[in-house]
Amino acid sequence: xxxxxxxxxxxxxxxxxxxxxxxxxxxxxxxxxxxxxxxxxxxxxxxxxxxxxxxxxxxxxxxxxxxxxxxxxxxxxxxxxxxxx
Numbered sequence: 001x002x003x004x005x006x007x008x009x010x011x012x013x014x015x016x017x018x019x020x021x022x023x024x025x026x027x028x029x030x031x032x033x034x035x036x037x038x039x040x041x042x043x044x045x046x047x048x049x050x051x052x053x054x055x056x057x058x059x060x061x062x063x064x065x066x067x068x069x070x071x072x073x074x075x076x077x078x079x080x081x082x083x084x085x
Contacts, residue, residue, distance in 0.1 A: 001083055003076040010075055013050050018043055029072045044069050051075070057082050 007029060012022070018038050019026050033039045039047065047069060048059050057079070068078040 001080065003073075003080055006076040006079050007072050009054055010047075010051070010079075011072055014038070014047070014072065017046065027072065029076075031072070032070050033072075034066055034070050039069075047075075051079060055079060055083060 011024060011027060011029075014033070015021050015024065015027055018033075027038070031038070034044075044064070048064060051057060052059055059082070063078075067074060069075055
């Protein structure tokens with residue numbers, strides 16, 4: 001699975017659940033989700049649950065760091081890495 005395919009799954013979730021839109025131009029792949037106020041700590045947990053359910057992954061507590069979830073780019077790299085393990 002490519003980073004692009006991962007983004008195509010996760011971006012609609014972010015748009016609909018946190019930005020309340022379906023307009024993909026509302027969220028750039030490199031935009032900071034945390035710094036931009038798009039998600040907070042509860043939102044990160046919701047995102048992690050979505051990723052775990054969508055990809056059959058387990059995300060360990062030590063992996064729940066902002067660097068892995070701060071942008072769509074970062075999320076796709078993290079998820080792809082987990083899938084390749």
